[in-house]
Amino acid sequence: MFLYFKEHQKHKATNKQMKKYIKIGPGAFIAAAFMGPGTVTVCSLAGVRFGFDLLWALIFSIIATIILQGMSARIGLVTKQDLVEAFPKILPNRFLLYSVVALVMLAIVVGNSAYEAGNIGGASLGFSLLVGQIYVDVFGLSINYVAILIGIVTYFILSTGNYKKIEKVLVTLVILMSLSFLSTAILTQPNLSDLFSGFVPTLNSDNLLTVMAIIGTTIVPYNLFLHASVVQEKWKDTSGVKECQRDSMSAIILGGLVSMSVLVAAAALPQSEIKDIIDLAETLVPLYGAMAKYLLAFGFFAAGITSTITAAMAAAYVLKSSLKLLGVDHPRVYEFTWKLVVLIGVVLASFSLKPIHLIEVAQVSNAILLPFIAIFLLLVANAKSVMGKFKNTRVQNLLGVVTVTLCFLLSAYLMYKVLVL
Secondary structure, three states: OHHHHHHHHHHHHHHHHHHHHHOOOOHHHHHHHHOOHHHHHHHHHHHHHHOOOOHHHHHHHHHHHHHHHHHHHHHHHHHOOOOOOOHHHHOOOHHHHHHHHHHHHHHHHHHHHHHHHHHHHHHHHHHHHHHOOOEEEEOOEEEEHHHHHHHHHHHHHHHOOOHHHHHHHHHHHHHHHHHHHHHHHHHOOOOHHHHHHOOOOOOOOOOHHHHHHHHHHHOOHHHHHHHHHHHHHHOOOHHHHHHHHHHHHHHHHHHHHHHHHHHHHHHOOOOOOOOOHHHHHHHHHHHHOHHHHHHHHHHHHHHHHHHHHHHHHHHHHHHHHHHHHOOOOOOOHHHHHHHHHHHHHHHHHHOOOOOHHHHHHHHHHHHHHHHHHHHHHHHHHHOHHHHHHHOOOHHHHHHHHHHHHHHHHHHHHHHHHHHOO
């Protein structure tokens, strides 16, 4: 009996230790944000066009995201400020400070409003795989009723104002979404030898655009602002730094596995014509049965919902902090902003409008913002006067510089693509 009790206690201690390392907290916000409809579509196209060859690009993107998000979270915990509030530490010149704050405010709020339409539209597409028609005629107008329902659900989730409840919703959706896409990938029974060959980097003129798209859809600029803010809701001091880093890494790796699962499932397709998730689902059904369709439908729906929530939150955090820095500190700014972003997304998605121009603005905003924020993260994370003993190590700096350099290349390419081509 004593031996049984001792073994039972040991088992409980082991389980407790495992939960400590695999428990997902604020990192769920980051995984939820980058695992949106855009990521699912990009990974689907990558799998169809290049098979497993671009799995290495996803690996790089995951590592880069872990590096940058790790810096962002650490800055949030150490300074007890979000990234916008930390701007004065690096930009003492008032004119330059206000100019940068205005640029960030415009890029994030306008960009996220455009992305919100895509997120809600993506979630609607996932739902359409199950019910078919998602449009109804109202006074001669074709209305996407699912987009309205998604907007209402998002509104009620965010209106709770309770960080822990929102975190639980996101954790649940991220886990279910992960199971959906992982199950779909397993159903395709990929050739393991071919799969592992995709971890060897191959870059050429044919796949360069897709590689850039994979990196761009995984390293999300607004996530860097969101992460620094939400970690402060979970941990109140620097004692949580290590746990925070484990949390971020676990969530980002889980999100990365989801991306790879989508690519693996798409790589199994015997043809190369695919435009979106609907084409992917319809092609998988005759090969692997109706279950693949339902798994993809729920996964895409969950991806849209989670990204809808986080995009609205990030825009609200950024605008609130930006206005506060500019001398405007109103208690309703946060609430007003996320409601406005959700409303814009619902309106654009409901009327079947394709916000092409807004999306182009969002791409340009990201192209400008991503390398700047990456450099800013490096500067703040290296400032001993700000970070103390939690400043970057040499290894973190080396990884950070490599990531920033590639962010600049991505930035230049995206701006060229949007403004010139």
